[in-house]
Amino acid sequence: MSDEKILNPIEDGDMDSLFTLPLSFIPFETPALGQARMIKNAQLRSVIELFQDVQTGSGQIEIADLPKMMNWPPEEVHPDHVIIRKLSMLHSYDVFSLRITLRRMGVPLTNAAALQLSPEKNQELTQYMTQFTRPLIAEIYGSENVQVERFEDVVALFRDPDIKRARQRLQQMADALGIEIMEVPTFLEDYGDIFLSLSYYKQCLDRLAPLLEVFINSMYDIRKNYQLRQDQNLLRSCDMIENTINELTAAITGRFENFERSTKAMWEDISADRFQKVKDLIQAYHITIGGVLCGLTVKMNAWVRLFPKPTTGGPVKRSEFIMSDIRQGLNNITKIEDSAPMMASLA
Known part of the structure; x- marks a missing residue:
């Protein structure tokens, strides 16, 4: 077996x-x-x-x-x-x-x-959301022993059956943000949604990474094949595809790192205005990040459907698929990346 x-x-x-x-x-x-x-x-x-x-x-x-x-x-x-x-x-x-x-x-x-x-996807993203939930709890509750596992638990903290305690919590958050108490629910909704989007895209990249690794390794095998390494057009295409994939994934990873730095800076001096800047920063890249991840995922899905195991297909069949389906349209993903707005950190 x-x-x-x-x-x-x-x-x-x-x-x-x-x-x-x-x-x-x-x-x-x-x-x-x-x-x-x-x-x-x-x-x-x-x-x-x-x-x-x-x-x-x-x-x-x-x-x-x-x-x-x-x-x-x-x-x-x-x-x-x-x-x-x-x-x-x-x-x-x-x-x-x-x-x-x-x-x-x-x-x-x-x-x-x-x-x-979907609720199922929200549940999947719980581990990603935790890093964004923790500073929110720390800022508002300090050293209080508050057990929170999901973002929904944050919202639930403001629905305490003890009306006086719930209002006190709302007021604490309003004071920290410099907003009116009735604006807190909207802030929580925006906060949850923007960091849910970041969690979603990070999960997409994490799931994509092993498929990209296997694909790139397959191109190494093609380059070593005695028959195929005579095909200069194929070798140039493999180099182009590998460089493109590496540049695209590096660009997305760099954006995530920038988002994390901006989020950390936001919590060092939290206010509604600083949150809005982080929100605008992340939203400005939704279309770019979504487009690049979509394109790469579609390409890698097509690859693993045809070649689900390292030995499936053989080098010749794999090279043919690279020259047709993988190469075709790859430049469109690069155009999406190239059209992204200039990156900026939270001031």
Whole structure:
């Protein structure tokens, strides 16, 4: 029996995914669209997925083929097609990016509250959120022995059955932030959401890292192959792909480090204004980070589906896939990174 480790693609429920967009919360005139999903394929093109099944596979339609498929009148552009084309331009379908991009594009929603992570994903992110919950507790409660495991527990501390004690806690936070007591609930909601987004992206990168490592190791094997190392175009492509992946992951890691420094600086002299600066800083990079992570995840998912074990496929088949699906569209991820705003720390 082989002891080779089998890699699995990164999968999440629709609302937790970087690369899957359920269309049910968009008010389309065409009912069939509301039952479909938009996904990113291995070439990073957006396509409509009408069905997905283990046995039958994925039933995908190109955006340009929708008018004929949906029997839309040929003499004019259908309003649903206008919306679909806007959605196809998005770099990522994570909920934090979508909140920004859909608003900018003027895409209507049947339910704006749908742009939330699932309870299951929130639970998964508990360990990531702890580092952002701890300083909040320390600032407001000092040396008090307060047991907090989830961010929801922070909010629960202000719902103490002892009304006097709950109000005292609210006042403590309001005084520390320099805001009115009635503004505290809004602050808590914003605080939880912005650091939930950071936790989400950090988990995405952590899950992606082992897939990237295995992929890069596979390219080493290709370079050593006697037959393939004669192909200079292939070798140049492998170098380009590896350099691109390393630069992209380094850029994202650097941003996370900057966010952490800014968050630490915020707690050294906490105020509502300083929190707002950190919030704006992190939100400014939602689209960039989401887009880069989405692109890399889609590429690596395509790789591990085809080559789930180190010995699957062989060097020639792997090199063919690198030259087609992996290389194609990779420059689009670099463009997302290059279009990011200038990085700045909290002043």
